Amino acid sequence: MLPLSKLNSASRIFLVSGILIFPISVLEIYFGEKYSSSLLVVDSYHGFIDATSAILFSVLLKIIYRKSKRFPWGLYNLESLAILMSSAIIVFLSMTYLFQGLHASYDVPDWLASIIWGSSIITLIIYYMERKYRWIEIVRTDLVHSKLDMLMEIIGGIAILSQNFYFNMAVILSIIGFILADTIRQVKEAILSLIGASCDCPIKDRIYTILKGFGINVSNVYVRRLGSFFMVYVVVTMPSRTELRKVYRIRKKISRIVYSFDSVALVDVKIVPQKVKNTLKIDIKSNVSKTSNDNKANAVVRSKS
Secondary structure, X not given: OOOHHHHHHHHHHHHHHHHHHHHHHXXXXXXXXXXXXXXXXXXXXXXXXXXXXXXXXXXXXXXXXXXXXXXXXXXXXXHXXXXXXXXXXXXXXHHHXXXXXXXXXXXXXXXXXXXXXXXXXXXXHHHHHHHHHOOOHHHHHHHHXXXXXXXXXXXXXXXXXXXXXXXHHHHHHHXXXXXXXXXXXXXXXXXHHHHOOEOOOHHHHHHHHHHHHOOOOEEEEEEEEEOOEEEEEEXXXXXXXXXXXXXXXXXXXXXXXXXXXXXXXXXXXXXEEOOXXXXXXXXXXXXXXXXXXXXXXXXXXXHHO
C-alpha cells in the first residue's frame, strides 16, 4: 500500500492548486466581461474546471488509502456527478462565448495580457510543486495538462496584445477545443464510474501478468472505475482441498500486490475451487458401472440358489 503521509502531502498540493487557480479565474471572468474579452472569459472557464477537479482530487487522495474498512462509495459518485454537471455547464458557456466572440471587440487594454500571463505563472508554480509526486497516476496526467495550459496561456497573452481578430479567434478555438477534449474524457470516465461498468484499462493486463508471474493461478481480473480511481476484482482458482490457512495467505498476498498500484482504491479477491478433472469423472463412472455389474451378478447367484 502506498505511504499515507505522501498521499496526504499530494492531497494538500491539489488543494493549494484549486485555491490558487480559483481567484485568478474569477479575475479573468470579471475583466473579460468588463472589457468584452472573449479570450479571457473562455480561459476563466477552463480555470474553473481545473480548480474543481483539483479540489475533488484533494479530497479523494486524502481518504483513498485510509486504514478503514468503510468504503466511501458516495464520494466517488459525487466526484463523477460533479464532473458531469460542471462539464455540461462549461461546455454550454464556452460554445456561447464562441459565437459571441465573432462579434466581440478585440480592441482591449494591453494590461489584460498580464492577467492571463499571471495565470500561466500560477500554473508553473503548481507544476513544480506536483513534480515530486509524479509516481501517482493522476498527478502525472495533471503534469501533462499543466504544460498545455501554460502554452495556451502564453499564446493567449500574445493574442490580447496583438488585437488581431483572426489570431484571437484561433486562440479561442484552440482553448475551446482543449476544453471539449478534456471534457469528453472526463465525462466518459464519470459515466463508466456511475454505471459500474468493467473497463479494459491497461492496469488490468499489468495486474494479470504480475500475479501470473508470482505463480498465482488467476482465472480473471475485472476492473471498474471509481471516479478517478479503480476497483479491482480478482478471481483465483485453487484445489478444493487446499488448507484454509493457505487460502488466506494467497488472498492477502494478492491484495498487497494489487494495492501497490497507485490508482487502486479497492481490491476484492474471490477464491474458487478448481473444476473436477475429466479423468476423475471417468473413474467415478467406471466404479459405478463395476458396482452395478457386481450387484447384478450377486442377484443372479441368489436366484439360482
